Amino acid sequence: MNPRLLIALYLFVILLPLGLSALGTRPPRALSDELASGAGMLAYAILLAEFLLSGRFRAISGRIGIDITMRFHQLLARTAIVLALVHPLAYTNPSMGIDLSAIGAGAAAWGLLFMLFLAALSRDRPGTAHETWRLFHGLGAALIAALLLYHTLYAGRYAQDPVLAAVWIGLFAVALASLLFVYLLKPLHKMRHPWTAESIRKIATRTWEVTLTPQRHDGMRYKAGQFAWISIGRSAISLNENPFSIASAPASGNKLQFVIKELGDFTRTLGRIQPGTRAYVDGPHGNMMIDNHGVATGIAMVAGGVGIAPILGILRQLHLENDPRPTTLLYGNRREDQIVYRDELDNLARDHGTRVVHALYEPPEGWDGHHGMCDAALIRQEFDQPEMRHWLYVLCGPPVMMDIAEETLIEMGVPAGNIISERFKYD
Ligand SMILES: Cc1cc2nc3c(=O)[nH]c(=O)nc-3n(C[C@H](O)[C@H](O)[C@H](O)COP(=O)(O)OP(=O)(O)OC[C@H]3O[C@@H](n4cnc5c(N)ncnc54)[C@H](O)[C@@H]3O)c2cc1C
Incomplete structure (x- = not known):
């Protein structure tokens, strides 16, 4: 899909709930109350769209590149945080009714969102395993999305409109499906297309060449300059997979070659991996192609x-x-x-x-x-x-x-x- 079309689609999705609310026939309230509702709706729509901007979808990162996708992800997460701050604070006359459980769900999501944000800021601190952070980030985001759906449907003024309620449920379902795609469907696909670590060879100081061969399948179609997430000696459903650029040329055959520098938990174990170890590949990703x-x-x-x-x-x-x-x-x-x-x-x-x-x-x-x-x-x-x-x-x-x-x-x-x-x- 054309990058401009992607941006237009993104804007359409995140502005859809606001647009539908504006078209509604409810009597207007004080400007600050409308602002509070609008900020909340926009924050939630942005959060749901973040699931698709996780960098794991080729239709997005393959078009605009992984760097831009992740910059967008971070920038929009910050935007959502600011809007989430405005949402409860701007109300002068909350007309959320008396559904305390829905208000509680919103407050819990609010607290969790800030925890997730702080954890993301400190994810590179020594002692934080990347995989632990990734698990917390994914599960935390799913929990926030679910809490906010409850909050929106039962405390949201505009979500009383059945069309808007259906839109929220649809957006939530897409976000959840994206998680299932990454953590269930992709691993199942990988299980059916295993690779073998044919050789692991030291080629320079703290730098290894890893060659993977497809096991009973034709390999992967890719373009020179792309990258893949690989895991070696782990289960296909493991969260332990790391992104590496493909150093081989597509025209050289179906083996994949990587040049990997020792950095942390996984890359420092490369020298201990035995040839013949099973590997899994998720790719190709990225758009650094000539x-x-x-x-x-x-x-x-x-x-x-x-x-x-x-x-x-x-x-x-x-x-x-x-x-x-x-x-x-x-x-x-x-x-x-x-x-x-x-x-x-x-x-x-x-x-x-x-x-x-x-x-x-x-x-x-x-x-x-x-x-x-x-x-x-x-x-x-x-x-x-x-x-x-x-x-x-x-x-x-x-x-x-x-x-x-x-x-x-x-x-x-x-x-x-x-x-x-x-x-x-x-x-
Ligand atoms: C698009 C892309 C292409 C890359 N290509 C190469 C390459 O060709 N050769 C090479 O040596 N390195 C490459 N890297 C960097 C490589 O992914 C990290 O060095 C590696 O994942 C570190 O893993 P670790 O477990 O050894 O270190 P850790 O100590 O676990 O992590 C060190 C840092 O690496 C990053 N990282 C770790 N695990 C992941 C993960 N699962 N997903 C994303 N980032 C992670 C995080 O920023 C983390 O802070 C690439 C990274 C990206 C994003």
Whole structure:
């Protein structure tokens, strides 16, 4: 679906309850009371829509990208919190009747919403397991949605209209169905399409190459640059699954290859996983694909550290397809022992003509590549030429590097639409 249509659909859904209320024939109240009701309705509609903005739906994140989907998710969650604050405080004359259980449900949802918000803000604190937070976030959100449905139907003035009541029940059902889709239907699909961890190989300091082979099925259709959620040695219904970019090229066959850096609970166990262990894959996801930019006259890639993973997939695919467009790779690392697939990159330079520029922050003695980071000066040095303004730029790496690269490219006159990127931060 076209991103503009997605936005229009989103606005329609969240504004529908307000619109229906405005069309009603109830006598008007004081402005602040109407404001309180409106804020409550909008907050609830936004919350229900958040279930679809969880990043797990290809129809959404495959169109606008996982980064934008998650930014929307966070921004809208904050908007809903503000509206939820306004809702009870703005009433001058609550006409909610005397249904104390419905008011209690609203108050409980209110408290839980703030707890969920605070937990989301502190989810990256050391000692917080990502999976525990994810479980709390999902179950908490479902409970809030259910409490608010009760509150809306029994305490809401406008929800006494049967049409609006049916709309609320429908929106709630869609939100609940989205959870069932992610936590029940997807795992069932994964169970029927298992993979095997064929090899797990250390390829650089704290960095592993993981190759998965499909077990009795044809594998997964994907585009170079996309990513998948994978779990190895765990049940298909486990919450322990992590997103990783696919570093293999679709044209290379049905095996999937990943380049994974040790970071926490799961990634630090990679070295202990035995070849032959069962794995599950949910994907493909993401839209960092160059296919949508066929008119670009060349392709420049800026990778920092393990951000090389999706870029490798793209480079490999371009080579296998004999794509005639010029390519440049700017690949930054701290130290030389962090560079992955150096021989393959040299071969790509020789066989595909890719210009590979290595940058090291702590170079060894005698290093003949660039000294320092992939900073603005290096970006300008490598790409500030008139013909390169029409190239496509693919960025993946540490957030600071990506921000600098994006800013510099835009200053150089590269249209924002010619820059695609992905951050390795999901939430
Ligand atoms: C789209 C995308 C593509 C990525 N591609 C790569 C890649 O190719 N190579 C690579 O090394 N890393 C990649 N990452 C990062 C990778 O997902 C995390 O490093 C990994 O999940 C950490 O897991 P852990 O259990 O070892 O660490 P933990 O200590 O559990 O988590 C560290 C951090 O990783 C993130 N994280 C952990 N689990 C999840 C999860 N289930 N879902 C979302 N985020 C999670 C959270 O921000 C968390 O704070 C990618 C991330 C995203 C969002």
